[in-house]
Amino acid sequence: MTNASSSPAIDPTRLWASLTEISRFGATVRGGLDRLALGDHDRAARDYLVAQARHHGYDVIVDALGNIFITRAGARPDLTPVLLGSHLDSQPSGGRFDGTYGVIAGLEVLRALDDADVTTLRPVVLANWTNEEGARFSPSMLGSAVYAGRHDAGAALARSDADGATIGAELARIGYAGTGAGPARVHRSLELHIEQGPVLEDRGLDIGVVTGVYGIHWLDVVVRGRSGHAGTTPAGSRQDALVAASRIVLAVDELTAAEPELRATTGEVRVWPNSRNAIPGEVRLALDLRHPAEETLARVERALSEQVAEIAARSGVTATVTPVLSQPPTQFDGGTVALVREVAAERGYSATDLVSGAGHDSVHLAHVTRAGMIFIPCVGGVSHREDEDIRPEWALTGADVLLHATVRAAAEES
Numbered sequence: 310m311t312n313a314s315s316s317p318a319i320d321p322t323r324l325w326a327s328l329t330e331i332s333r334f335g336a337t338v339r340g341g342l343d344r345l346a347l348g349d350h351d352r353a354a355r356d357y358l359v360a361q362a363r364h365h366g367y368d369v370i371v372d373a374l375g376n377i378f379i380t381r382a383g384a385r386p387d388l389t390p391v392l393l394g395s396h397l398d399s400q401p402s403g404g405r406f407d408g409t410y411g412v413i414a415g416l417e418v419l420r421a422l423d424d425a426d427v428t429t430l431r432p433v434v435l436a437n438w439t440n441e442e443g444a445r446f447s448p449s450m451l452g453s454a455v456y457a458g459r460h461d462a463g464a465a466l467a468r469s470d471a472d473g474a475t476i477g478a479e480l481a482r483i484g485y486a487g488t489g490a491g492p493a494r495v496h497r498s499l500e501l502h503i504e505q506g507p508v509l510e511d512r513g514l515d516i517g518v519v520t521g522v523y524g525i526h527w528l529d530v531v532v533r534g535r536s537g538h539a540g541t542t543p544a545g546s547r548q549d550a551l552v553a554a555s556r557i558v559l560a561v562d563e564l565t566a567a568e569p570e571l572r573a574t575t576g577e578v579r580v581w582p583n584s585r586n587a588i589p590g591e592v593r594l595a596l597d598l599r600h601p602a603e604e605t606l607a608r609v610e611r612a613l614s615e616q617v618a619e620i621a622a623r624s625g626v627t628a629t630v631t632p633v634l635s636q637p638p639t640q641f642d643g644g645t646v647a648l649v650r651e652v653a654a655e656r657g658y659s660a661t662d663l664v665s666g667a668g669h670d671s672v673h674l675a676h677v678t679r680a681g682m683i684f685i686p687c688v689g690g691v692s693h694r695e696d697e698d699i700r701p702e703w704a705l706t707g708a709d710v711l712l713h714a715t716v717r718a719a720a721e722e723s
Contacts, residue, residue: 341695371487404697507690517684536590
């Protein structure tokens with residue numbers, strides 16, 4: 310049951326102003342964002358969020374991983390809360406709305422409930438998860454993984470960046486090494502996010518009802534040949550690791566011909582000695598494979614490993630394939646998915662079911678609560694780039710669905 314003096318509504322001006330304001334922290338000259346986890350810009354964005362929360366009288370707790378939990382009280386504090394939120398960290402040359410939109414829209418939901426003098430039955434908690442992107446510290450989605458019991462807290466705090474700085478030390482440096490704890494149990498979780506793909510915009514749809522998330526397999530491939538002088542080594546005597554690695558890159562790209570739902574990417578290439586006049590002696594490739602079916606991912610991984618071995622033998626080099634991540638596909642809670650679908654229809658928005666090709670904190674939350682996600686379009690389907698963009702009316706639509714889904718979820722007695 311929800312008591313209110315009026316129906317709650319998102320303030321579109323306040324929502325967009327808050328998105329604009331928080332985008333100052335880590336802004337790039339090209340209009341994007343460089344707000345790596347636990348850097349100074351991340352600290353500034355966190356400080357802004359906490360200041361806003363305290364201004365409105367919400368309770369703020371920070372846990373050992375720096376996850377921030379902002380609580381708006383409900384009539385029954387003994388009941389488990391509804392959990393909202395996303396992340397404030399970004400890619401090194403990322404966009405202003407990936408993650409940040411979900412956090413600020415969640416804040417706006419709390420403020421809209423205040424404006425309408427709504428007392429929800431259940432508390433509503435807004436979370437900012439630490440290190441979702443994984444751009445500075447590996448693995449990604451680390452804060453939510455620890456919260457959900459899927460990663461050891463001590464091991465997470467010991468993770469280091471390329472310069473040797475650990476998560477624990479950086480949390481202490483920026484003042485977010487907390488001693489509190491997030492909610493022990495959660496009734497439902499709702500994460501609002503930009504789609505990061507072109508489907509909604511291309512089809513002219515308002516809302517994506519996210520039913521699950523693609524599984525992800527990461528592989529490291531190391532190709533070893535023999536370095537030599539670029540001018541004095543004849544073609545027949547070469548063991549060029551980069552030539553062989555290039556054939557592997559093409560093989561990865563060609564995997565999608567037989568599997569249209571497969572996403573196969575060579576995201577990183579490192580070459581040694583990386584000199585213009587030296588034959589490459591070693592190349593390291595970072596591969597990303599994604600598909601909604603785990604059995605397909607496993608089969609593709611086996612087939613690719615066989616192709617790598619064949620290419621290496623044909624090219625006169627050696628190659629190793631090492632799995633570094635195996636994240637199975639996630640299916641979100643049917644009741645939460647139905648809730649989002651119903652609210653979108655009731656509010657008059659066009660919607661479609663989507664499976665997310667990108668990983669999100671909700672992947673881990675799905676193991677401990679009834680999780681769901683809401684997508685809005687992004688211009689051109691662009692994300693993880695400085696020209697990532699959304700329209701104010703899209704921001705309003707998503708926040709409106711989040712608000713009314715939250716009201717419904719927070720009124721549930723069981």
